[in-house]
Amino acid sequence: MEHVRRLTGIDLNSYKRPQMERRVTHLRDRRGFSNFSAYAAALARDASLLRELVDRVTIQVSEFFRNPERWDDLRARLKAAAITPLRAWSAGCANGEEPYSLAVLCAELGLDIDIWATDLDERALQVAARGVYPPRALVNVSPERLARFFEPVSGGWQVDTAIRRRVRLERHNLLSDPYPHDLDLIVCRNLLIYLTEPAKQRIIAGFSRALKPGGHLFVGSTEQLIGIHPCGLRLVAPFIYQKEAEG
Ligand SMILES: C[S@@+](CC[C@H](N)C(=O)[O-])C[C@H]1O[C@@H](n2cnc3c(N)ncnc32)[C@H](O)[C@@H]1O
Structure with a gap:
């Protein structure tokens, strides 16, 4: 090791x-x-x-709008909060399906968004930068979304330039690199599940510090977080947490 x-x-x-x-x-x-x-x-x-x-x-399995009903929940929260521009971080973004899903959702809601999308794996980030996906990554993308936000290319579908421009890709190790501040939203899905309890707790505490009061953390659909209250996060929808207001 x-x-x-x-x-x-x-x-x-x-x-x-x-x-x-x-x-x-x-x-x-x-x-x-x-x-x-x-x-x-x-x-x-x-x-x-x-x-x-x-x-x-580093397990890179992903797809657009993975667990679609959870993305519907997120959509409802973002629509209600109506924060624009939204400062978001997709941590452990793999090949980019997740940050691009978020960018699509915000485009539909008319919200401006700046997404910092990070992963440990350089090769995954290169795939994300090309933004070309095979049909199996797009099973949860409706025909309307496909027509509006993707271009057919050889080997699959490419995410529109306007959507790709919303996403800044960078290598970042959640276990050793510094975290940003003042975020409205962190999406970190299907990564925490691979970690030991102490590593997970460290990351969640870091996420809590990185969020603005009222900011949201969206985790994977098998990643109910236990004992997170001391970090100031409370569950507001299945697998969506919100940072409590200070004071
Ligand atoms: C299973 S994928 C999840 C992709 C996407 N978030 C989703 O839910 O579909 C897990 C990703 O976490 C990344 N990862 C694992 N450990 C990491 C770490 N310490 N820091 C940053 N990324 C990490 C892997 O490289 C991989 O791309």
């Missing part, structure tokens, strides 16, 4: 051990190494082996 941290900046200690161990052991065995020291030494020499490991430990 120390070796992987030095080579990639990824601290596997903060991820749930059984799942990570299964994934890494499986890769190691498949590549014919009988122990971790031999595998670690090979990772330092072979960039493609390292790339494969990073791919395996």
Whole structure:
């Protein structure tokens, strides 16, 4: 784990051990190494082996409007709050489906939005920058949205330039890099689930500090947060939390 941290900046200690161990052991065995020291030494020499490991430990599964009914809830909250321009952060944005979904939603609501979209994985960010997606990523996109916000291109559909311009993509490690301030919305979905409890608590406390009073945190549909009250966040809709007003 120390070796992987030095080579990639990824601290596997903060991820749930059984799942990570299964994934890494499986890769190691498949590549014919009988122990971790031999595998670690090979990772330092072979960039493609390292790339494969990073791919395996950062899980990039995503799609537009993942869990559509939760996005409907978010839409209702954003519409009611009517904050424009909205300062948002999509943390762990993978290939970009999530921040672009948010940008589409705000365009429909007539809200101006600035989205900082970050991920640990450079390759995912490159895919996000191209903004081209296969049909399977678009199963929850209605024909109206497809016609209004996407262009057909070879290999799938490309997100419109106007939507892409709303999203600033950057590499950021939630476990070690500084967080922004004064945000109206943080979307962090299907990432916390992979982390140990202390790592998760640290991130949630950081999110709470990063939000303005009244700002929202939108998490994944398996990520009910326990014990978050000390962080000043309260549940306002399924998987949507709001930072309490100060004082
Ligand atoms: C399963 S994807 C979730 C994508 C999207 N948020 C969604 O819900 O569809 C998890 C993403 O979290 C990223 N990730 C994992 N650990 C991270 C960390 N410490 N900092 C930033 N991103 C991280 C992975 O690279 C991956 O792209």
